[in-house]
Amino acid sequence: MEQDRLILRLKKGDKAAMELLYERYSGILYGTILKIVKSEPLAQDVLQEVIVKVWQNIDRYDAQKGRLLSWMLRIARNRSIDVYRSNAYKHQYHKTNSLEQGVEIGKTELNVNTIGLKEIVKQLPEDYRKVIELAYFGGYTQVEIAEELNIPLGTVKSRVRIGLRELRKLVN
Structure with a gap:
């Protein structure tokens, strides 16, 4: 299985495997995160945190308990919920909203089509x-x-x- 090889490479610290993981799954993870945090810049930050957490904790992934994508989505949802509930999020969200009301900000979107x-x-x-x-x-x-x-x-x-x-x- 291609996914099994990818996981093995990730566990060995292969950076090319990490890039492949990002290319394959970042769009799906981003969509999930954005739905929860409701802010594109914040969703991008959380996505980066999730990718790093996956990289650092890949040894904890157990294929017997579920698919890699399910495991990563759980990490993404949990981190998104934590950020959403935090005071830092509330402050950042209100700051971003007030900026957007006064100044047009160019949107930076993760283009899922690129993958x-x-x-x-x-x-x-x-x-x-x-x-x-x-x-x-x-x-x-x-x-x-x-x-x-x-x-x-x-x-x-x-x-x-x-x-x-x-x-x-x-x-x-």
């Missing part, structure tokens, strides 16, 4: 594509996706699972 993942996702059948885009690029929870698309939660779970399986086939 080509969005193009691959577009190849999925529409039902699977929608839930994958909402979950991984939009940072929606499965419950939120069910509400947004007006479909049962079980259907969302099935479509995510099947969509990821189909996406894996397209990537490999």
Whole structure:
């Protein structure tokens, strides 16, 4: 498995593997983080913290407990929630909002298309594509996706699972 080799390289401290990890997963992680912190500059900062934490703690990853992406998303969500709850976030968020009201600030966005993942996702059948885009690029929870698309939660779970399986086939 390609992912197993990537994990092995990460555990050996291979910087090229870290760059590959970033290219592959930063868009998905960023979307999740942005949904929670609701500030692009802050989401970019949190993404960097998450990537460093993954790098420093890769030895703690256990493939028996779940997939690498799930483990990284858990780290991203937990860090995002911590930042959101912190006083520093509240101060930074209000400061950014007041600046944006008086001055036009150029947006810096992580372009997920640069890694080509969005193009691959577009190849999925529409039902699977929608839930994958909402979950991984939009940072929606499965419950939120069910509400947004007006479909049962079980259907969302099935479509995510099947969509990821189909996406894996397209990537490999």
